[in-house]
Amino acid sequence: DTGVSQDPRHKITKRGQNVTFRCDPISEHNRLYWYRQTLGQGPEFLTYFQNEAQLEKSRLLSDRFSAERPKGSFSTLEIQRTEQGDSAMYLCASSLETSGETQYFGPGTRLLVL
Amino acid sequence: EDQVTQSPEALRLQEGESSSLNCSYTVSGLRGLFWYRQDPGKGPEFLFTLYSAGEEKEKERLKATLTKKESFLHITAPKPEDSATYLCAVRRNTGNQFYFGTGTSLTVIP
Numbered sequence: 102d103t104g105v106s107q108d109p110r111h112k113i114t115k116r117g118q119n120v121t122f123r124c125d126p127i128s129e130h131n132r133l134y135w136y137r138q139t140l141g142q143g144p145e146f147l148t149y150f151q152n153e154a155q156l157e158k159s160r161l162l163s164d165r166f167s168a169e170r171p172k173g174s175f176s177t178l179e180i181q182r183t184e185q186g187d188s189a190m191y192l193c194a195s196s197l198e199t200s201g202e203t204q205y206f207g208p209g210t211r212l213l214v215l
Numbered sequence: 216e217d218q219v220t221q222s223p224e225a226l227r228l229q230e231g232e233s234s235s236l237n238c239s240y241t242v243s244g245l246r247g248l249f250w251y252r253q254d255p256g257k258g259p260e261f262l263f264t265l266y267s268a269g270e271e272k273e274k275e276r277l278k279a280t281l282t283k284k285e286s287f288l289h290i291t292a293p294k295p296e297d298s299a300t301y302l303c304a305v306r307r308n309t310g311n312q313f314y315f316g317t318g319t320s321l322t323v324i325p
Binding site for chain 2: 105132134141142143144145146149151156157159192194202203204205206207208209211
């Protein structure tokens with residue numbers, strides 16, 4: 102069991118650039134979630150996949166954010182035209198539908214937009 | 216509107232000094248309440264899931280309880296390695312979103 106992995110662990114970019122993060126869930130986990138967490142706050146839901154289908158997105162999610170999960174395995178989260186307010190920790194979590202609601206989180210990708 | 220409030224924001228305990236963390240919630244139709252531990256710079260680590268009022272779960276020095284309006288995480292005789300931020304989250308019967316509180320930062324002093 103290798104757990105949820107995320108890449109990169111850290112990313113520094115300039116305002117206006119595009120960035121892409123990758124999440125590899127625990128194998129056979131069919132549910133995948135993306136969250137954003139800023140200092141002193143709890144994780145904020147961004148989007149949810151069941152297999153390859155994106156079933157839910159936060160109403161607060163800007164259209165500069167897009168996520169994919171081709172073939173229902175790994176997932177990518179892209180932020181276009183980054184802004185300083187996008188600086189945060191981006192967390193990925195996965196779970197198995199048949200094993201209840203337990204989410205297993207990855208280590209996160211820390212984004213700093215200069 | 217669904218809301219999760221955790222208190223206190225921060226808690227400092229002497230090693231061995233037992234205490235409780237609170238998570239109060241307002242949600243239309245609770246499907247489950249979840250407790251996580253988060254160490255600095257890391258992702259949250261799952262601790263417990265509670266589904267119905269009256270339910271209790273235990274793990275080592277931690278015990279989680281649930282009522283219709285709140286949950287408590289009791290820490291018995293804490294050790295310095297219990298120092299972390301403890302997060303509470305809820306999920307409704309409808310939808311797939313999990314709503315997290317802002318956490319309680321626990322420091323256990325040797």
